Amino acid sequence: MRKKTLMFILNLRQKIIFFFAYVALKIYAALAQILSPVIRLFFYTRCFCFKKDSIYQVNERFGCISQKYGNITPSPNRIWIHVASVGEFLSIKKLVSKILETDLKVQILLTSTTLTASNLIQQITTERVFHQLIPADVPTWIISFLNFWKPEKAIFVESEIWPNWLAHLKSRNIKVILLNARISDKSFLRWKRFLSIAHEIFQAFDLCIAQNVETVERLNFFRVKECYYLGNLKNFSDPLNIEEDLFRHLFNFEEDAYWVTFASTHEGEEDKIFQVIKELWKLYPKYRFVIAPRHPHRTKIVTDLCVQHQFDYVQLSHILGNQYNILNSSQSIVIVDLLGQMGTFYKLSSVVFIGGSFVKIGGHNPIEAIRFGKIVCFGPYMYNFKDVTAVIQKIYDPFVNNRESLLKFIENCRCDEQQSKENISKLDEFFDIDMNFFNDIIRLVMNA
Incomplete structure (x- = not known):
């Protein structure tokens, strides 16, 4: 009962x-x-x-x-x-x-x-x-x-x-x-x-x-x-599309240039990035930087920050619209204001910082850059990609929790390119995709 x-x-x-x-x-x-x-x-x-x-x-x-x-x-x-x-x-x-x-x-x-x-x-x-x-x-x-x-x-x-x-x-x-x-x-x-x-x-x-x-x-x-x-x-x-003419122009623009891309950035991140850029240029004047806001409508905000930090900049749309002639300053920051162009800059760069990770966005997909054979890093808020970051951590520590550690990470990659190549090789093995699952x-x- x-x-x-x-x-x-x-x-x-x-x-x-x-x-x-x-x-x-x-x-x-x-x-x-x-x-x-x-x-x-x-x-x-x-x-x-x-x-x-x-x-x-x-x-x-x-x-x-x-x-x-x-x-x-x-x-x-x-x-x-x-x-x-x-x-x-x-x-x-x-x-x-x-x-x-x-x-x-x-x-x-x-x-x-x-x-x-x-x-x-x-x-x-x-x-x-x-x-x-x-x-x-x-x-x-x-x-x-x-x-x-x-x-x-x-x-x-x-x-x-x-x-x-x-x-x-x-x-x-x-x-x-x-x-x-x-x-x-x-x-x-x-x-x-x-x-x-x-x-x-x-x-x-x-x-x-x-x-x-x-x-x-x-x-x-x-x-x-x-x-x-x-x-x-x-x-x-x-893999993302590559604008071959643009790639060749930027790649051949200056000998010994070391390209770094800050991809999919959000409000609150660019100001920190510009401060890091300022310090990196003091260490090696041939650093070349690309900033790609996650949402292109924020381009004006990013270019205004460029001016505040007293940097020259050039928008990608202006480069393409002027048959590449507009890129005449060796220390102009390239601002990507067009969609569908990230493949070119991933291929060009040695290091890629993944945005949405210095602020509580949860990060963005780092695999796109990894598939181009690049070293990636990101801030502490990468919680939307915990499975991917766990794999990367088996090879090296990709987390940069503040401006100082971001600066140190990029400079270490430039100074020890052999270690970077070894890390990239290991990443390729981990992210070898089995298309049967697809x-x-x-x-x-x-x-x-």
Whole structure:
């Protein structure tokens, strides 16, 4: 009798917990709908006051469809893939190509959150690849989007988890995949506080493919239906493109130049970098520096800092626009204000500092630079790439926790190039990629 009573109480408790989770998600959906005028105002303000979106892009945020897609007919073979920003897009670019090759009937809709990613995606749109910005997580806008595109399956990349989107996809029996999934320490703790809600949300995913073992454990904790770890998709991406004419011009610009690139920098990092540059030039005048802000719209902020520190600079767009003649000062810092050019500077440089790691962003993908055979370093906040940094630490210590250690790291690499070459050789061995895992990911996605 006691056992039956205990089981009854436990079952009742479970039902109450899930009832409250259900109610909480319904309240969230209602609030999102009620606040939709405020969300509209926010995006219109960005458009008209800050010139961040065009009016057409703003309307896409509200579930409107671009006029160029007005005549598209429904397809039973349409896969929708959503990425937040540039890093996620680059990680799935090869996957998109492979899916199109595997099934000639497939159409792919690519959506993004940021305009930076949108600009890159538009470069690969074809008759089978469409693009628009994702609407905000508002029920009526979601319905409008899904009624038009009618995807067969939806793929969210990394940590794009939106309750209303998942609820509407689930209600239409659309297969939902979380690809290259990543749950950070911070996100895990946040989801754990609302465990019943997390269980309800994560149950919407039919398949999860994680980018590390830690995320697999966390997804299983949230009771996902099916979860695999086959490696980080970013490891399988094609090497970045190289502008050969630009590379040759910069490489031959000055004999004995030692190039250092500060990649994907964020606000709060460039000021420290400029102070390091000043000290490095005192030690070796033939250092040459490249700064590539993560978001090119910050170029003006970076060039203003250059002026404050009394440095000459030249923007990459000006170099390319003047057939390379504009680079006439041996101590001009190159500011990369264009997308899709990092391959050239990774190939050119001896050392690459990975930005987003001196501030609490979590860092960016260092493997792109490693695949060019370069020594990488980064600040203390590299928590989004713990699996990669752990591998690098087996060979050398890549962490530079302040300006002084960054300066010392770069100068040590220049003074001991033989040790740098040995470290690079070991890195190549560790990051030798088995493409069979990539093919397994394609198979899982296509069969889901």
